[in-house]
Amino acid sequence: MRADARRNAEKLRAAAAELFQERGLDVPLKEIARRAGVSHGTLYNLFGSREALIDEVVTDLAADRLDEVAREALSLDDAWEAFAYYVEKLCELQATDPAVADVVSGRYPGAERLMSVCGQSMDAAERLVEQARAAGVLRPDFTSADLVLTFGAHALLARALADTAPDAWRRGVAFLLDGLRAESAQQPLPADALTQQQVQDVMGSLAGKG
Amino acid sequence: MRADARRNAEKLRAAAAELFQERGLDVPLKEIARRAGVSHGTLYNLFGSREALIDEVVTDLAADRLDEVAREALSLDDAWEAFAYYVEKLCELQATDPAVADVVSGRYPGAERLMSVCGQSMDAAERLVEQARAAGVLRPDFTSADLVLTFGAHALLARALADTAPDAWRRGVAFLLDGLRAESAQQPLPADALTQQQVQDVMGSLAGKG
DNA sequence: TCGTAAGTTGACCCTAGGGTAAAGATACTG
DNA sequence: CAGTATCTTTACCCTAGGGTCAACTTACGA
Numbered sequence: 309m310r311a312d313a314r315r316n317a318e319k320l321r322a323a324a325a326e327l328f329q330e331r332g333l334d335v336p337l338k339e340i341a342r343r344a345g346v347s348h349g350t351l352y353n354l355f356g357s358r359e360a361l362i363d364e365v366v367t368d369l370a371a372d373r374l375d376e377v378a379r380e381a382l383s384l385d386d387a388w389e390a391f392a393y394y395v396e397k398l399c400e401l402q403a404t405d406p407a408v409a410d411v412v413s414g415r416y417p418g419a420e421r422l423m424s425v426c427g428q429s430m431d432a433a434e435r436l437v438e439q440a441r442a443a444g445v446l447r448p449d450f451t452s453a454d455l456v457l458t459f460g461a462h463a464l465l466a467r468a469l470a471d472t473a474p475d476a477w478r479r480g481v482a483f484l485l486d487g488l489r490a491e492s493a494q495q496p497l498p499a500d501a502l503t504q505q506q507v508q509d510v511m512g513s514l515a516g517k518g
Numbered sequence: 519m520r521a522d523a524r525r526n527a528e529k530l531r532a533a534a535a536e537l538f539q540e541r542g543l544d545v546p547l548k549e550i551a552r553r554a555g556v557s558h559g560t561l562y563n564l565f566g567s568r569e570a571l572i573d574e575v576v577t578d579l580a581a582d583r584l585d586e587v588a589r590e591a592l593s594l595d596d597a598w599e600a601f602a603y604y605v606e607k608l609c610e611l612q613a614t615d616p617a618v619a620d621v622v623s624g625r626y627p628g629a630e631r632l633m634s635v636c637g638q639s640m641d642a643a644e645r646l647v648e649q650a651r652a653a654g655v656l657r658p659d660f661t662s663a664d665l666v667l668t669f670g671a672h673a674l675l676a677r678a679l680a681d682t683a684p685d686a687w688r689r690g691v692a693f694l695l696d697g698l699r700a701e702s703a704q705q706p707l708p709a710d711a712l713t714q715q716q717v718q719d720v721m722g723s724l725a726g727k728g
Numbered sequence: 729t730c731g732t733a734a735g736t737t738g739a740c741c742c743t744a745g746g747g748t749a750a751a752g753a754t755a756c757t758g
Numbered sequence: 759c760a761g762t763a764t765c766t767t768t769a770c771c772c773t774a775g776g777g778t779c780a781a782c783t784t785a786c787g788a
Contacts, residue, residue, distance in 0.1 A: 310755055310764055336745060347767050352747070354765095447696075454689060457675065461690075465671045468724040472716050478708040479664060480671075486657075486704050487697025494699075497692050499685040506682050514678040520734055520785060546775060557737050562777070564735095 317354045319344040324365045332406035332467070333362055333416060334516070359418035370411040371425040373401055378432035387443035392485050394436045398459060399481050403466035403474065413460050414511045430456060447493040453502040458484065460514045527564045529554040534575045542616035542677070543572055543626060544726070569628035580621040581635040583611055588642035597653035602695050604646045608669065609691050613676035613684065623670050624721045640666060657703040663712040668694065670724045 323344035327335045337358060341348035355361040381394035402409035410416070414426050433452050440446035466477045486492060502510070533554035537545045547568060551558040565571040591604035612619035620626070624636050643662050650656035676687045696702060712720070 312755065313765060316766085337747095338745075348746095349748080349768075350766055358746095450693070454693070457686075457690065460678075461671045461675045464674055464724065465667065468670075468720050471723070472719045473709070473712055475709040476667075476712055476716075476720075479711070480667065482705070482707050483660070483664070483694060483697045485697070486702040487693045487695070489702070489704075492696040492699070492702045494696050495692070498688040499683070501689070502683055502686055506686075509682045510678050510686075513681070514674065522785070523735060526736085547777090548775075558776095559738070559778080560736055568776095 313354065316344070316346050316350055319346060320351055320354060320361070321365050324361050325369075328362070328366055328407040329405055333358075333366065333410040337361075357418070359416055359420075359422075362416060362419045363421045366407050366411065367419070367421045367425055370408050370422070371428070373405070373408055374398075374412070374425065374429040374432075377401060378429065378436075381436055382432070387440045388445040388489070391436050391440035391446055394433065395455070395458075395485060396478075396481055398433075399462050399466065399477060402459065402463045403470070403477050406467055409463035409467065410515075413463050413515060414508065415515060417512070445490055447488055447490050449493065449497050449501075450488055451501040453504065453507045456507050457502070457510065460511050464515060523564065526554070526556050526560055529556060530561055530564060530571070531575050534571050535579075538572070538576055538617040539615055543568075543576065543620040547571075567628070569626055569630075569632075572626060573629045573631045576617050576621065577629070577631045577635055580618050580632070581638070583615070583618055584608075584621070584635065584639040584642075587611060588639065588646075591646055592642070597650045598655040598699070601646050601650035601656055601698075604643065605665070605668075605695060606688075606691055608643075609672050609676065609687060612669065612673045613680070613687050616677055619673035619677065620725075623673050623725060624718065625725060627722070655700055657698055657700050659703065659707050659711075660698055661711040663714065663717045666717050667712070667720065670721050674725060 320340065324340045327340050327343060337351055338348040340361075341351045344351075351361070355364070377394060377397040381390045381397070384390040384393055398412070402412060411422060411426055412429060414423070417423055430452065433455050437446065437450065437452045437455060441448055441450070462477060462480070465480065469476050530550065534550045537550050537553060547561055548558040550571075551561045554561075561571070565574070587604060587607040591600045591607070594600040594603055608622070612622060621632060621636055622639060624633070627633060640662065643665050647656065647660065647662045647665060651658055651660070672687060672690070675690065679686045
């Protein structure tokens with residue numbers, strides 16, 4: 309690879325990182341190229357597709373953040389605290405970083421490494437749900453599929469709130485958590501839980517691409 | 519107005535009603551014209567804008583449905599039942615009719631009559647929230663602004679779920695309601711409630727047009 | 729029945745985005 | 759320092775949507 313190409317790739321990575329974090333993973337590629345100061349043709353030459361660019365620029369960063377939250381949550385002794393910490397922190401991550409929100413929402417199934425990060429994060433969620441349910445502090449009818457859907461809806465709401473009341477999402481999370489304690493459950497739920505495949509389908513259509 | 523024009527307007531109203539209910543208020547105007555069997559130029563001639571068409575086709579229908587839900591809710595004796603009934607029924611309306619969902623979400627501020635219907639619906643929500651709070655069954659820190667945001671997020675989720683698990687939204691509503699009972703409230707909320715203006719801004723950017 | 733006002737059409741323009749490839753520029757190598 | 763392989767640019771194509779208007783067609787009244 310020629311030196312100028314390497315330099316351009318670096319400029320593009322930097323611009324992409326900025327814009328993905330500011331505006332989410334669906335920012336126009338031409339705008340990334342513009343910010344990097346190269347033509348969009350160069351972007352296509354060097355990366356080929358949005359997915360490839362995402363994988364290079366976002367994946368490791370998102371993985372770090374998600375892993376850290378999961379690790380910290382799992383390190384807490386109290387099962388309810390662990391679960392609540394995970395939910396709150398993950399929502400906070402989504403609210404402050406649109407790129408991470410898009411990762412959690414599992415769009416861009418073309419970005420392989422990214423999807424595996426997304427999968428790992430879901431595994432952590434599953435573990436925390438199981439743990440809290442087993443401890444009898446989380447209502448037994450709540451599944452990790454419910455949690456994923458919650459995250460998906462939260463991501464959209466948090467992004468809409470960002471300019472107006474960047475912390476208001478915390479209210480919704482508080483209401484939800486209070487409804488998820490074992491002692492809050494009132495009646496059998498009026499619908500069945502979703503399978504993982506169903507969750508994936510739904511998350512796909514949740515933010516565009518319907 | 520000439521007879522053929524009146525006929526075309528009628529065909530367009532019928533097609534619009536169908537498509538709005540199937541796919542929401544942002545369905546392409548050219549597609550409405552196509553289904554009506556006229557050219558899109560005619561649609562612009564006869565209605566001028568999407569907002570005008572919406573006002574003629576959707577407003578009364580949505581008003582009827584929303585009023586009915588509010589009326590039935592307000593007729594219930596138990597304040598919690600009334601509140602819960604309203605939330606559930608309104609969410610059901612959103613899940614089964616994308617047009618109503620868009621009305622509740624308050625997009626299309628250009629459609630005047632529609633916005634007044636939206637406003638009336640919000641007033642009913644406010645009344646039910648007050649009533650339930652006054653009766654001590656609803657947690658006192660929950661405001662009608664929270665309810666409107668909830669509806670907005672719900673509308674998006676329900677639409678994404680429609681093809682996969684059309685009833686799954688009921689789980690989320692159940693979790694929420696269980697968290698909204700007065701006895702579920704655990705701690706002071708971590709953020710302030712939104713003003714009406716803030717809610718309007720947020721709802722505007724919640725579904726596109728950000 | 730025929731002139732004309734009223735209505736309709738479809739080709740056209742615009743934006744915003746994704747994507748491609750021929751032609752031009754430039755870094756490296758012998 | 760010249761030649762070539764590599765890279766970049768730019769002009770272009772595509773889709774999907776909103777919107778306009780000159781030219782055609784048609785309903786209807788005198």
